[in-house]
Amino acid sequence: MNASAAGLLPDVSGHFGRYGGRFVPEALIAALDQLDAAYRHATADEAFQAEFGRLLRDYAGLPSLLYRADRFSAAAGARIFLKREDLNHTGAHKVRNVLGQALLTKRMGKKRVIAETGAGQHGVATATAAALMDLECVVYMGEVDTERQALNVARMRMLGATVVPVRTGSRTLKDAINEALRDWVSTVDDTHYLLGTAAGPHPFPGMVRDFVRGIGVEARQQILDQTGALPDAVAACVGGGSNAIGIFHAFVGDEGVRLYGFEGGGEGVSTDRHSARFSGGSPGVLHGARTYVLQDEDGQTIESYSISAGLDYPSVGPEHAWLHDTGRATYLPVTDAEAMDAFQLLCRTEGIIPAIESAHGLGGALAVAPTLAEELGREPTIIVNLSGRGDKDVETAGSYFRILG
Amino acid sequence: MGLTEVFEKARAEGRAVSVGCMPAGFPTVDGSIAAMVAMAEAGIDAIEVELPYSDPVMDGPVIQRASEIALAGGVRTKDTLRAIEAVAGTGVPVVLMTYWNPIERYGVDAFARDLAAAGGTGLITPDLIPDEAHEWLAASDAHQLDRTFLVSPSSTDERLAMTVAHCRGFVYATAVMGVTGARDQTSVAAPALVSRVRAATDLPVGVGLGVRDGAQAAEVGSFADGVIVGSALVRCVLEAPDEAAGLASLRALSADLARGVRAVTR
Structure with a gap:
């Protein structure tokens, strides 16, 4: 059992080895300390855990199913199980994190939440939790994203949230996070920053991981119940990294289980249009943590690209950086084309339209299956985290496959 | 003259x-040099150069815009x-204000050497808070550089004491809970924060975030050792129709600020 599996990471100051930490203005430290303390108390509080569990079960529809996808498996040459986070309320794994953090917000006596969103999924999830728990909600969203995700903007507004288009920098997710941080520096007394992924300054990476780690806990029990054995591999897409760390974490101590994280390979890592922080980036500091980032030789952030808005981010959660460097998990890029092939294959073989983010996990599984089969000398068993559903991506996918109109 | 001598003289x-x-x-490397020299000639005591960065989370719209223009123009760390x-x-x-990643990317010790x-x-x-600053603490010692960490109205007494204990040269007190940008009123929190800092250190205390003219500089100068002005000066250049007009406006505001800090004696 290594340190992460034993629950020892992050350390008390929020480090995963050399990664993580707090690279934020001093003005935010008191709020991060308050959050850390509130979270620790909540973790030990049975009433909090019971309320969180009740909401996950009765409101979000958890535990999510683990489904053996036979027709997709036949095409993959591997026994593929899908962790059906796409069936959760609001359509993705993110509901676990927002419910946990919204409960904490109430517990801290704060009345307002702010959030960043790229494609709008985290924004919708936050607006949902805010409506449920009677919190004021402001969502920062890059102007470019508000245009390409107009439906999600409408969803957030229906739920009572204010959506603020961000017009600085590249006008995408990275700039939405900058703007949310700027808001938080000014409003930290009554506002919680409901960060959408297992990244950012301590305590977010460890706290968000703990809110979503039920994905892996459930999947581990479900695969044992269904097959009597642990899987050969667990696969997930990695944007900020919450769905991946959520399904990985329960398996980190299982040495025979390979962990694969698939990044947005965009048009290829050899081009300048990708979101592959591990294959195309380097260690640096962005958005409050030391981790792998896309940066130029001067340490200026390089804009990421992926067909998937949720993977289109130049940084990644610090625990993934640590899992990468220790070799416990393997991170590989999956190009737009590979992801969209897998997207179509899942639609046609299983009648499931995945989020394009999750299609990267599927595409990656298809790519590693043959090597894994050869290595094991048998058909491998792979759990893929189907982290979200594809309703939000119908326009992007329809345009990619030229089937609109 | 060093910064410490300037504080002592004042x-x-x-x-x-x-x-x-x-x-x-x-707006260009030479343009920024001309602007800073003009500020000094008009009576500004010390210059804070900001290293343009792609993700300046402590800066408001004016400095964000200026940084974007600088980066779009191809400015490099060198x-x-x-x-x-x-x-x-x-x-x-001249003191440099910089977000941390460009320094880490350059190499902390190499940057300290080249800055010196x-x-x-x-x-x-x-x-960068002292908790994460091991490399910088060592490099600034090795190359005899000052290090200014920020303290905030939200800093606990314990953190404030720890932070100022790691400062050398001067302490930066952020007067308001917020990002950079000129405001109509400076903060009521600032005098209280400055006196908390004074209780913890003999180092000079600079106050920044929100000062836009000589009158506000006088007000802040009545309780702080340094009055730090950013966005209001940057706006002179940003909003000017041409470089000459920008420099003229910059000189006028600089002179106003210089008069402001001299208008109040303590």
Whole structure:
């Protein structure tokens, strides 16, 4: 059992080895300390855990199913199980994190939440939790994203949230996070920053991981119940990294289980249009943590690209950086084309339209299956985290496959 | 003259030091050098150069815009060092304010060495807290550079004491809970924060975030050792129709700020 599996990471100051930490203005430290303390108390509080569990079960529809996808498996040459986070309320794994953090917000006596969103999924999830728990909600969203995700903007507004288009920098997710941080520096007394992924300054990476780690806990029990054995591999897409760390974490101590994280390979890592922080980036500091980032030789952030808005981010959660460097998990890029092939294959073989983010996990599984089969000398068993559903991506996918109109 | 001497001289005169900020490379490298020299000539006591960064989370819209213009113009870390060298060469103390990643990318010790060689007095680090600063503490000791960490109205007494204990040169007190940008009113929290800092250290205390004119500089100068002005100066250049007009407006505001800190004696 290594340190992460034993629950020892992050350390008390929020480090995963050399990664993580707090690279934020001093003005935010008191709020991060308050959050850390509130979270620790909540973790030990049975009433909090019971309320969180009740909401996950009765409101979000958890535990999510683990489904053996036979027709997709036949095409993959591997026994593929899908962790059906796409069936959760609001359509993705993110509901676990927002419910946990919204409960904490109430517990801290704060009345307002702010959030960043790229494609709008985290924004919708936050607006949902805010409506449920009677919190004021402001969502920062890059102007470019508000245009390409107009439906999600409408969803957030229906739920009572204010959506603020961000017009600085590249006008995408990275700039939405900058703007949310700027808001938080000014409003930290009554506002919680409901960060959408297992990244950012301590305590977010460890706290968000703990809110979503039920994905892996459930999947581990479900695969044992269904097959009597642990899987050969667990696969997930990695944007900020919450769905991946959520399904990985329960398996980190299982040495025979390979962990694969698939990044947005965009048009290829050899081009300048990708979101592959591990294959195309380097260690640096962005958005409050030391981790792998896309940066130029001067340490200026390089804009990421992926067909998937949720993977289109130049940084990644610090625990993934640590899992990468220790070799416990393997991170590989999956190009737009590979992801969209897998997207179509899942639609046609299983009648499931995945989020394009999750299609990267599927595409990656298809790519590693043959090597894994050869290595094991048998058909491998792979759990893929189907982290979200594809309703939000119908326009992007329809345009990619030229089937609109 | 070093920054410490400037603070000492001003203290002897019973007044605060004026510190004027400008991103290097805005609107061009030479343009930023001209702007900073003009500020100093008009009476600003010390210059804070900001290294343009792609993700400046402590900065408001004016400095964000100026940083974007600088980066779009192709400014590099080495250009910032060149600007520091040029401005420091005129005799005014120059301190660099920078987000952390560009320094880490350059190599912390290598950057400290090159900053010292360029004549910079040290770093102001808005997103580096002492808790994460082991490399910088060592490099600043090795190259005899000042290090200014920020304290905030929300800092606990314990953190404030720890932070100022790691500062050298001066302490930066953020007067308001918020990002940079000129405001109609400076903060009521600032005097209280400054007195908390004074209880913990003998170092000079600079107050920034929100000062836009001589009257506000006088007000802040009545309780702080340094009055740090950024966005209001940057706006002179940003909103000017041409370079000459920008410099003229910059000189006028700089002179107003210089008069402001001299209007109140303590």
